[in-house]
Amino acid sequence: xxxxxxxxxxxADLERVTETLxxxxxxxxxxxxxxPEHPKLEPWWRFLIGSALEHGEVWIxxxxxxxxxxxxxxxxxxxQEEEAQVEGLLEDLVGVRVAEVMQLLESFDSAHPRAxxxxxxxxxxxxxxHRGAGLGMHLLAENLRLIDQQRMxxxxxxxxxxxxxxxxxxxFQPVGEFSTPGANHxxxxxxxxxxx
Numbered sequence: 175x176x177x178x179x180x181x182x183x184x185x186a187d188l189e190r191v192t193e194t195l196x197x198x199x200x201x202x203x204x205x206x207x208x209x210p211e212h213p214k215l216e217p218w219w220r221f222l223i224g225s226a227l228e229h230g231e232v233w234i235x236x237x238x239x240x241x242x243x244x245x246x247x248x249x250x251x252x253x254q255e256e257e258a259q260v261e262g263l264l265e266d267l268v269g270v271r272v273a274e275v276m277q278l279l280e281s282f283d284s285a286h287p288r289a290x291x292x293x294x295x296x297x298x299x300x301x302x303x304h305r306g307a308g309l310g311m312h313l314l315a316e317n318l319r320l321i322d323q324q325r326m327x328x329x330x331x332x333x334x335x336x337x338x339x340x341x342x343x344x345x346f347q348p349v350g351e352f353s354t355p356g357a358n359h360x361x362x363x364x365x366x367x368x369x370x
Contacts, residue, residue, distance in 0.1 A: 178236035178309075180316050185227060190238040192220040198299025198310075204333035204359045208275050214267040219297070221263060225252050226296060235313040239304040242313050247291035247326060274355045281352040285363050287329055292365075293321050295330035315344060322369035331361045338362050 183191050196216040199205050209215040223243055226232050231244035245251050252260070260279070265272045286294070295317075300310040321328055330346065332338050338348065346364040353360045 183232040194301045195299045240300040240309040240313045243297040245294040292327040325368045328366040
């Protein structure tokens with residue numbers, strides 16, 4: 175599909191990866207609910223991506239055309255120190271809505287499977303300048319090929335229902351869902367069994 179290079183991101187890529195994923199989620203139903211002022215999503219994504227870079231599983235296709243953020247088995251999305259910063263950061267970003275957004279994050283955490291070690295796809299997106307060419311799915315397929323070599327399962331939450339069939343085409347299966355406070359938008363939790 176593409177001959178663009180896929181490589182692991184480094185600290186030097188933080189700003190470009192953040193830009194790609196921030197712009198990719200501009201119209202996302204769930205994250206637009208959480209951050210109705212889209213520019214406020216950018217520092218939140220930078221915070222998550224900056225933490226994930228420590229694990230060596232943030233991937234870039236081409237010149238930051240698409241990016242994926244994985245948390246490997248046995249690792250946490252945020253350190254304890256970073257967890258302690260979340261509420262204060264969100265207060266700065268969403269003000270009086272902080273309790274609602276924290277409730278949404280708790281739903282993500284509660285839905286996350288704990289019993290079986292797995293790779294967790296935290297974020298996946300394509301820069302709007304490159305949408306429609308299948309680059310995000312190509313990057314994901316290549317990531318999954320490496321995960322399959324390790325015979326590990328994978329987990330994600332789809333915050334946009336349009337993407338559920340795309341993930342199903344790569345072997346993910348819906349296993350549950352949760353909603354934003356008020357139940358206006360929902361996320362589908364999806365599991366991909368290990369390769370046999």
